[in-house]
Amino acid sequence: MGLLGILLGLGLLVWLAFRGWSVLGLAPVAALIAAGFAGEPLLAHWTQTFMGSAAGFIAQFFPLFLLGALFGKLMADSGSVSAIAQFITEKLGSKRAILSVVLAGALVTYxxxxxxxxxxVLAPMGQALFKAANIPNRLLPGAVMLGTATFTMSALPGSPAIQNAIPMPFFETTPFAAPGLGFIAAAIMFGFGMWWLSRSEAAARRNGEGFGGPAATAADAASDTMVRERATASREFDPAELEHGARSPQLPSIGIALLPLIVVMAVNLTMSLLVLPRLDTSFLAEPRWGGTTIASVGGVWSVLMALGAAILVLYAFNRSRLQSLRDTVDAGLNAAALPIISVASLVGFGAVVAALPAFAAVREWVLTIEGGPLVGLAIATNVLSALTGSASGGLTIALGALGETYMELAYTYGIDPALMHRVAVIGAGSLDSLPHNGAVVTMLAVCGATHKESYFDIVMVGIVSAILGLIAVVVLGSMFGSF
Structure with a gap:
């Protein structure tokens, strides 16, 4: 009965989330269903297990959500994102429209x-480019997906994406875990994705298919309630806040636009590899600091310092372009609130499931999968991210339930935790792009396309390319270890 309850709760969560219901209410209901079938105390699981785990996730990652959302909003309203996208598209031209969209998205998200x-920002520019090149608009979601939600999110080392930060406390790693393997996976994702999109463009030209035009605009998507509900459970920014504040009509130069992004990477690298390892942080072992270590919190601290420094630099060079600074800051900060609570609710659901006696059978099955711990971890993160429709939610659930076990296996089998980190992140970013995923739904709405028109391309560039990269990391990591 306990296992049936877990399946029913998960099924309800997936089905109603796909129909647009908010996970804020769905997650505790699904958790209570699972606990009820197991004969466990419902209120205790809700207030102690569910809320305890959700609160722990917020305490650990809310600063990253907060600064990440604020940085993104400041970059948008200062015109920096538009300036970068415009520079790349002008340099490459309409003849390389797909590559322009992919590279622009990759640069700003990395x-x-x-x-x-x-x-x-990219969707309207991409549509103008695609129209000039007479490329079908239905290919735009795939191009945006490849540039923004694949290799820069999960493979490239040093990415400040929340998905790359989640494994750090579990495996005591940095954002630059397994850099060589990360670059190889990124090259595979980028190469396969570009091959597929170029192939699709060539086929469309042979068939005489033109631009066609979008069915809706990005502004329509920003005000769509269902898009917002799904989006906030999958990523760290509430799209409803994009309409608040004031976007500068005057774009900065490309140098000024790129400077904050350079600061993010430089400070992140410096803090991770040079500054924090040399500090005396023995005080963290005291109970008032949680009895932790710098290895557990250093990765998060590095990203926080990187985003904080970039925000200061961005403001210093764009004060005149931030015409309504208070509104922009308020919108950026508010944009973090709903996403982190939504993801925390998914984490709470996972904590209740992991605490049930029946979950021992699930844990045993995962740990006995043929291929060893790396294959098991890849499957666990893939499955949970697919079911929740959220890479961050699925990743946290998987590591919350199995992280300690995989850390023990890493020591037993002599596996570098950095390799575990990279496998977990890429795994979570593979099957999360199913039709109900918030990023997929939002991507299609922003580009004015439908699942019928564009989802297969998203599958190829967002799922197949990521799985190929994941296989390469698992195989190479098994053969040569982490590098």
Missing amino acids: GGVSLFVAMF
Whole structure:
């Protein structure tokens, strides 16, 4: 009965989330269903297990959500994201429209700009490029997805994406875990994705298919309630806040636009590899600091310092372009609230499921999967991210339930935790892009396309490319270890 309850609770969560219901209410209801079938105390699981785990996630990652959303909003309203996208598209031209969209998205998201901020800027520019090149609009979601939500989110080392930060406290790693393997996976994702989109463009030209035009605009998507509900459970920015504040009509130069992104990467690298390892942080072992270590919190601290420094630099060079600073800051800060609570609710659901006696059978099955711990971890993060429709939610649930066990297996099998980190992140970013995923729904709405028109391309560039990269990391990591 306990296992049946877990399946029923999870099924209800997936089905109603796909129909647009908010996970804020769905997650505790699904958790209570699972606990009820197991004969466990309902109120205790809700207030102690569910809320305890959700609160722990907020305490650990809310600063990253907060600064990440603020940085993205400041980049958008200062015109920096538009300036970068415009520079790349002008240099490459309409003949390389797909590559222009992919590279522009990759550059801004790898520099710390939220996926949703990037896509709302890139979609209108991409449509203008695609129209000039007479490329079908239905290919635009795939191009935006490849540039913003694949290799820069999960593979490239040093990414400030929340998905790359979640494994750090579990595995005591940095954002630059397994850099060589990360670059290899990123190259595979980018190469396969570009091959597929170029192939699709060539086929469309042979068939005489033109631009066609979008069915809706990015502004329509920003005000769509269902898009917002799904979006906030999958990424760290509430798209409803994009309409608040004032976007500068005057764009900064490309140098000024790129400077904050460079600061993010430089400070992140410096803090991770040079500054924090040399500090005396023995005080963290005291009970009032949680009895932790710098290895557990250092990765998060590095990203926080990187985003904080970039925000200061961005403001210093763009004061005149931030015409309504208070409104922009308020919108950026508010944009973090609903996403972190939504993801925390998914984490709470996972904590209740993991605490049930029946989950021992699930844990035993995962740990006995043929291929060893790396394959098991890859499957666990893939499955949970697919079911929740959230890479961050699925990743946290998987590591919350199995993280300590996989850490023990890493020591037993002599596996570098950095390799575990990279496998977990890429795994979470593979099957999360199913039709009910908030980023997918938002991507299609912003680009004015439908699942029928564009989802297969998203599958190829967002799922197949990520799985190929994941397989390469698992195989190479098994053969040569982490590098």
